[in-house]
Amino acid sequence: MRRRIANVLRMEWAGMARTPSSLLFLVVIPALLIGQALLLSWVLPRYVNPSLIAVTVPQGSNLDATDAFRLLILGQFQFFVLLIPAMIANVFATQSIVEEKMNRTLEPLLATPVRTWELLVGKILAGAVPALAAAWASTGLFVLLASLLGWGALFPYVLNATWAISLFVLMPAVSLLSFVVGVIGSSRARDAKGAQGLAVLVVLPIFALIILQVTGLIWFTPLSTALLSLGLIALDALMVHFAVRLFARESIVIRWR
């Protein structure tokens, strides 16, 4: 079982390594999001009057209103960074099965002893693992660059339990979900564009999370973040099960002759 999944992983990664444009996405998407987050953290507190926005200064801190506003923005990065796996999945996962269909390699693959779930899990992990690595690396880079910009004093307030849970539980769960949805789209769609239409559905709830947090409608605590993460892990398991059920091998091999 592990041997067959590892076989799919090796093949997918070899394919990625041979496609420079794929690797570029792994760099460009995080770079754009980091750049955007840093720009917002710099511009907004500078040009928007903090008194216009209800910003709560952390208790016992000597932060002024501008820094408190910047702190609010920096604190959103834990959710903002969730867009990285979701967007990378939109590029990679949506191609995974469609590409097999177009290469006519799916039928020979299905004639080997590989099980459908092993093939799909291999495809999902092949994208989710580098996307998660890219998201973690982006977080590290963001903290480093923000510190270099002189905002290091703010991080003791940001790097809390919520951040840790978000980074190490919520983010892997979101990465997995993004790729599961992308692979489902890829197995059902006729081309990558069709699959991308479905995969974009994962991006929308992440935007909603960011908006809810920024507007103060919901403030994520360690408990609520943990509960959200556990809910997503359960959803991941359910979606993998669905992905296998929805992988209609019969209609795929008949339609893609």
Next chain:
Amino acid sequence: MIRAEGLTKAFGDRVAVEALTFEAQPGEILGLLGPNGAGKTTTLRMLAGIIAPTSGTASVAGIDPARHPERAHEHIGFLTESPGFYERLSAARNLAYFAGFYPNLDVPNAVQASLETMGLLDRAEDKVGTFSKGMKQKLALARTLLHEPEVLFLDEPTAGLDPEAARSLRELVLQLKGEGRTILLSTHNLSEAEAICDRIGVFQTRLVALDTTQALRDRQFTPQVRVEIQNLTDELMAAISAEPFVNTVSRDVRDSSTLIVSLQDIDRDRPKLVSRLVVLGAEVLQVREDERSLEDVYLSLVREDMP
């Protein structure tokens, strides 16, 4: 080795394969002949455990491919109609990927051995995208042989190949038969089927006939003898018609000096016919059996089966 019993596949209201029953033994090549859309590929896919039958059962190498497809795949090599490959990867890398799914297989050795069998070892590191169609087909056959399967399903193995490549592939198929493998082959190529298949199944949604080429020929057409006579006359024809061992006599419409004679037993009665003709004063130039081609047999069977 391959056994199908009442195997049926329907896609909605359309029945693609109806109540297919047959058996194929080790070391046998069984050819499936039929028009486009007759259900040949669907049959191969069902037997290879790629799609499930609507009803009926099958056993391949002693395993039910519908119930245990993964186990069955360890014993089956399936050459699909289109030889799909990852074109940007090398031939060896492609094969290594597929080999990686078989349990307890020494991947590097399996890849090398099957490339060697197909004569592609010198192109092992070349990208598949640079291969000709014939080479891709050979590589696809190499892929089906990676795990040394006992049973091979070959879907149109020589379709679109030039005559030389097709011949070389046919020789390989015969070599595989010689190794004791059971081979089920679907083809449109009648001369190919005749040349390499031990038995032929004429297929049109259901199995219309299944036998050796000669038996099918004998079943569809009464054996006849063509006799070319220098001085053929109506009187001579009438005299021959009266002989007890002769069924029918006619003149070839395309060649008025040729007599077509249907005999009761072609091997027993042919010498009698020749000596009787000579006695009757016929100047016999040539006598030969009127061999019907497999195409005649096939068309006759298919037309007979049409509603």
